[in-house]
Amino acid sequence: MSDNIDPRGAAASDVLVRLDSVSRRYTRGSSSVVALDSVSLDVRRGEMVALIGPSGCGKSTCLNLIAGIDRPDEGRALVLGVDLARASESELVLLRRRKIGIVFQAFHLVPHLSVAENVALPLAIDGKRDPARVAELVARVGLAARASHFPGELSGGEEQRTAVARALVHRPLLVVADEPTGNLDSSSGEAVLALLDELRAETGAALVVATHDARVAARASRVIRLRDGRVEVPACS
Numbered sequence: 001m002s003d004n005i006d007p008r009g010a011a012a013s014d015v016l017v018r019l020d021s022v023s024r025r026y027t028r029g030s031s032s033v034v035a036l037d038s039v040s041l042d043v044r045r046g047e048m049v050a051l052i053g054p055s056g057c058g059k060s061t062c063l064n065l066i067a068g069i070d071r072p073d074e075g076r077a078l079v080l081g082v083d084l085a086r087a088s089e090s091e092l093v094l095l096r097r098r099k100i101g102i103v104f105q106a107f108h109l110v111p112h113l114s115v116a117e118n119v120a121l122p123l124a125i126d127g128k129r130d131p132a133r134v135a136e137l138v139a140r141v142g143l144a145a146r147a148s149h150f151p152g153e154l155s156g157g158e159e160q161r162t163a164v165a166r167a168l169v170h171r172p173l174l175v176v177a178d179e180p181t182g183n184l185d186s187s188s189g190e191a192v193l194a195l196l197d198e199l200r201a202e203t204g205a206a207l208v209v210a211t212h213d214a215r216v217a218a219r220a221s222r223v224i225r226l227r228d229g230r231v232e233v234p235a236c237s
């Protein structure tokens, strides 16, 4: 009826991410690893997509594209309307800074900043301040009593929760999380998942999570399984 309905049945305005036959190779000298091989997938507003598959299958590589950190070698990657292959570096920086929240597999907290300062970072680098929002998120991940501590004084799970709060503080449209419950016991893991879910409900953000955790995959609206850099098609669907 209208041209913003695409052939796959979703309203185009609801498609936040579209990977179309995307490939990514890592080359060093004469050796080359095909980390993603002709991957196509969409992520729509408000959904939670779980990327699963064995170690080395390409989950983090795929998330790096969806987060606008990396660019494809082949194929087309559109993230929040930005074509990653054509965008300038500064466009990608602004895209990530303003619209995307990222929880890295290795956290990447800034060691000389406190928990609260780390959480405030996405606002601060965009010239904004919102101490109430920062305090709210620090409390929602259960770290109010640790707000002035430094990452070196935190447990792995506390660092992970700080990274989750930091990814949500600026109310991004798209949240990308690499193993967000990887270092958490089951009750902290549940709390982090509940927070990610709440944010999705509050803002209509989409959430893409790479995970080995069956609890995370069970919560997802859609599960995409990768194997050897390819999307595995279910035997029956």
Ligand SMILES: Nc1ncnc2c1ncn2[C@@H]1O[C@H](COP(=O)(O)OP(=O)(O)OP(=O)(O)O)[C@@H](O)[C@H]1O
Pocket: 026, 027, 033, 034, 035, 053, 054, 055, 056, 057, 058, 059, 060, 061, 062, 210
């Ligand atoms: N910077 C890099 N240079 C060379 N090869 C890389 C690089 N990053 C990833 N790879 C390779 O690409 C493939 C996919 O890696 P990726 O990190 O995406 O896997 P993953 O599914 O996230 O694994 P895990 O579950 O262990 O985190 C692997 O074979 C990996 O060795």
Ligand SMILES: [Mg+2]
Pocket: 059, 060, 061, 105, 178, 210
């Ligand atoms: Mg990974």
